[in-house]
Amino acid sequence: MADIRFPGNADLRRLIRFSSENGLIWLDESRMVLMHAAALAELRKELVESVGAEQARRILTRMGFASGLRDAELAKKVRAGFSEQDAFVVGPQLHMLEGSVQVEAVKLDMDVASGRFHGEFIWEHSWEAEVHLQEHGQAHHPVCWMQIGYASGYTTGFMGRFILFKEVECAAMGTNHCRIVGRPVEEWPDADDYTPYYEADSIVSQLLELREQVETLRSSLNCPRKVTSLIGASAGFRHAFDLIEKAADTNVTVMLLGETGVGKERFARALHEMSPRNAAPFVAVNCAALPHDLIESELFGVERGAYTGAHASRAGKFERADGGTLFLDEIGELPLPAQAKLLRVVQEGELERLGDERVRKINVRLVAATNVDLMTAVQEGRFRRDLFYRLNVYPVTIPPLRDRIADIPPLVEAMLDRYCTLHGKRIAGVTERAMQALKRHDWPGNVRELENIIERGVILSPNNGAIEAEHLFIGGEVSGRTHESPDSAGLLETEGGRPAEDLCQRILESGIDLESFEGQLLECALQKANGNLSAAARALGMTRPQLDYRLKKSARPKQ
Structure with missing residues (x-):
């Protein structure tokens, strides 16, 4: 048996963090769940009894495959710069840390560039073999479905090609341990017997797909006009959307309320898209962005010679939106003279351009928006009371994002x-x-x-x-929270929210001098990198020549 040693797993243990503050467990950036093996055994049993052994095997194999793919991405990140073998065995080491099985390497011949792979591993304490023996007694075929899926998924993700693992021995069949062998799928003469377990076209997948189609059809019947510009699933969003949808077929003036940045203009556009006016223009105006002396000409238009610089007649926003929808954002910023003209447009459906006596009829759906309390502005004399009541016929409040986590x-x-x-x-x-x-x-x-x-x-x-x-x-x-990670004995060590400061404090309390500490740090980095100077230098954040210099300096006899 080849003596293939796994490097230390301290770097992987540090990726596992237990956050007691919020009940979360992390493996680097991925959330994990600590479950009873008995619960997984019950799930496995229910699957076998409900959909049959073949479909249960397919489901569990695909679950393991997906987990392995994720860990393969993590391996490339954690041990970048290490040898291919040391980077690859992150998978078996994580498989052990995650509590699935104890892994011993028998053979590992691999080359990512050429795609060559031949691996053989022994599994001890397989949870799947143990629960099968407890539930059903001795098996007649290998039963470590989720774990074999993990091995295939991890290796496939790492190698960039489909590597198929087979369980050639299984403890559930009476052997002392499980043994798995992995090769590229085309090198297995009986690959067609195993690849269906990795494919998605199972009966269960088809049932789920049919259910999704039914749900989609039901949604399309309940909401025949799909609005792609609005996205949301929370109760607050759905309530606001329902109000918009009910108003779409009418000509009612809509007042959109909400904090800055909640998407009031997108709701206004959605209202326009769902209305019979959707073939006509949608015109948006930010009242706060217009200079006060130009607001009236921008909104209502201007005739040539109305004021210095008015060299040509020009239609305003209302005329440009004729037949469609005009969205007035930050309407509370309108000056009082413009408010008086706006009131006439809302009441009578007609306007006069600046410098013109001719009355022009318009047909515009008005949508106003504000993030301030207009009633307070009315009481302070900054907003006309009659205009407020004209605009506030159909208020729709869009909740802030912090209340719409979904x-x-x-x-x-x-x-x-x-x-x-x-x-x-x-x-x-x-x-x-x-x-x-x-x-x-x-x-x-x-x-x-x-x-x-x-x-x-x-x-x-x-x-x-x-x-x-x-x-x-x-x-x-993200940072600054207390969490716990397992040490080499499997016990939890608490790490505070300020690791650099805590580390410095511990070093000072240890009484070690700076020169000795530097030497120990360099030696630790070399051990972790298995003597690879370049990898050790990268871990320490320095160049290889800098590391060479420091190693020679630390080895120099003291005077």
Whole structure:
């Protein structure tokens, strides 16, 4: 038997963090769940009894395959710069840390560049073999379905080609341990007997697909006009959307209320798209962005010679929106003279251009929006009371993003598609830890702030990688929390929110001098990198010549 030693797993143990504050367990950026093996055994039993052994095997194999693929991405990240073998065995080491099985390497011949792979491993204490023996007694065929799926998924993800593992011995069949062998799928003469377990076209998948189709059909019947510009699933979003939908077929003036950045203009556009006016123009005006002396001409139009600089007659926003919808954002910023003219347009459906005596009839659906309390403005004399009541016929409040946490994942998905296209990048998505940070954030800037953060994440994250928590720049939302990680004995060690400061404090309390500490640190980095100077230098954040110099300096006899 070949003596293939696994490197130390301290780097992997540090990736496992137990956060007692919020009940979360993390493996780097992925959320984990600690479950009873008995619960998994019950799930396995229910699957076998409900859909049959073949379908249960397919489901569990695919579950393991998906888990292995995720760990393969983690391995490339954690041990970048290490040898291929030391980087690859992250998978078996994680499989052990995750409590599935004890792994011993028998043979490992691999080369990622050429795609060559031949691996053989022994499994001890397989949870799947143990629960099968407890539930059903000795088996007539291998039963470690989820674990064999993990091995195949991990190796496939690491090698970049489909590597199929087979369980050639299984403890549930009476042997002392399980033994697995992995090779490229085309090297197995009986591969066709095993590949169906990795394919999605199972009966269960078809049933799930049919159910999704029924749900989609039901949704289309309940909401025949799909509005792609609005995204949300929360109760607050659905309530606001329902109000908009009910108003769409009418000509009622709609007042959109909500904080800055909640998406009032998008709701106004959705109202227009769902209305019979959708073939006519939608015109948006930010009243706060217009100079006060130009507001009237911008809204109502101007005739040539009405004032110095008016060299030509020009239609205003109302005329341009004739037959369609006019959206007036920040309407509370309108000066009182403009408010008086606006009241006439709302009441009579007619206007006069600045410098003109001719009355022009218009047919416009008005949607107003504000993030201030207009009633307070009325009481302070800054907003006309009669105009307020004319505009406030049908108020719709759009809740802030912090009250719509369920809307964050679909919003993020849509924003990723948009910004990946804009910046020409391929992003795998947002890690679970990053998504948790997004959900914890208070979002004072609402959806607009989320857009900025996701765009920044797309720019900072590596191509074909995922947006991690560190790419989001949400201050203390990610770091600075106390968590616990397992030590080499499996016991939990508490790590505070300020690790650098705590480490310095412990070093000072130990009484070790700086020169001795530096020597021990260099030696530790070399051991972790298995003597690879370049990898050790990268871990220490220095160049190889700098490391060479420090090693020679620490080895120099003291005077």
